[in-house]
Amino acid sequence: MMVVILTPVDGIIRWLPRGFSCSLQQTIHAEQCAITHAWMSGEKGLETITVNYTPCGHCRQFMTELNSERALKISLPGRPVATLNDYLPDSFGPRDLGITKLLLDSTNNHYVDNSKDDLGSMAIKSANISHAPYTGSHSGVALRTKSGKTFCGSYAENAAYNPSIPPLQAAIIMMYIKAGEDEIVEKVVLAEKSNPLITQANATKELSSALGSDNFKVISLDIN
Numbered sequence: 001m002m003v004v005i006l007t008p009v010d011g012i013i014r015w016l017p018r019g020f021s022c023s024l025q026q027t028i029h030a031e032q033c034a035i036t037h038a039w040m041s042g043e044k045g046l047e048t049i050t051v052n053y054t055p056c057g058h059c060r061q062f063m064t065e066l067n068s069e070r071a072l073k074i075s076l077p078g079r080p081v082a083t084l085n086d087y088l089p090d091s092f093g094p095r096d097l098g099i100t101k102l103l104l105d106s107t108n109n110h111y112v113d114n115s116k117d118d119l120g121s122m123a124i125k126s127a128n129i130s131h132a133p134y135t136g137s138h139s140g141v142a143l144r145t146k147s148g149k150t151f152c153g154s155y156a157e158n159a160a161y162n163p164s165i166p167p168l169q170a171a172i173i174m175m176y177i178k179a180g181e182d183e184i185v186e187k188v189v190l191a192e193k194s195n196p197l198i199t200q201a202n203a204t205k206e207l208s209s210a211l212g213s214d215n216f217k218v219i220s221l222d223i224n
């Protein structure tokens, strides 16, 4: 179990290089950023999250998807530690829909690696740990920066849909945390099913372009 400590200075991650713009719907809250970083780093469960302001409703709903569930501890300055259940009583989450495999549980979606290049293989590997129990539309992204670094992100679906984390946002979280905000995205590869119930392709292409890269490719996932 891991403890996540974060300080959401301005509430949202600053996504874009100077001079670029996109909609607020593309932004990620600080709690989502920290949890996604833990997940993408291989963490299998969170015990406590420490923040300097109370998590917003969006983030409380996002956290119901975690395998620590409503027992997740939330630590705030000047008040006793409480659980997610205290902050979100009578909640709606995966258990209400009969979902037993939760976010941060070990997952293998069994898509075969049929890619001919490293970035494609990384995107498929990311789709293989994607959490999409409501639509089955697993997806993963791999990106390369102009300096040659590579980063991956997996799609994390939420029972309430909107708090879901798209795969490119997950990859950008990893890029910013590991390499800083000066990295420039050069190429983005998305792996998803050929006819998914929901597609990440259009939104991923739009955000890739907003990040300064029109080098965007989609590859289809085949079940093993």
Ligand SMILES: [Zn+2]
Residues within 6 Å of the ligand: 029, 030, 031, 055, 056, 057, 058, 059, 060
């Ligand atoms: Zn929030």
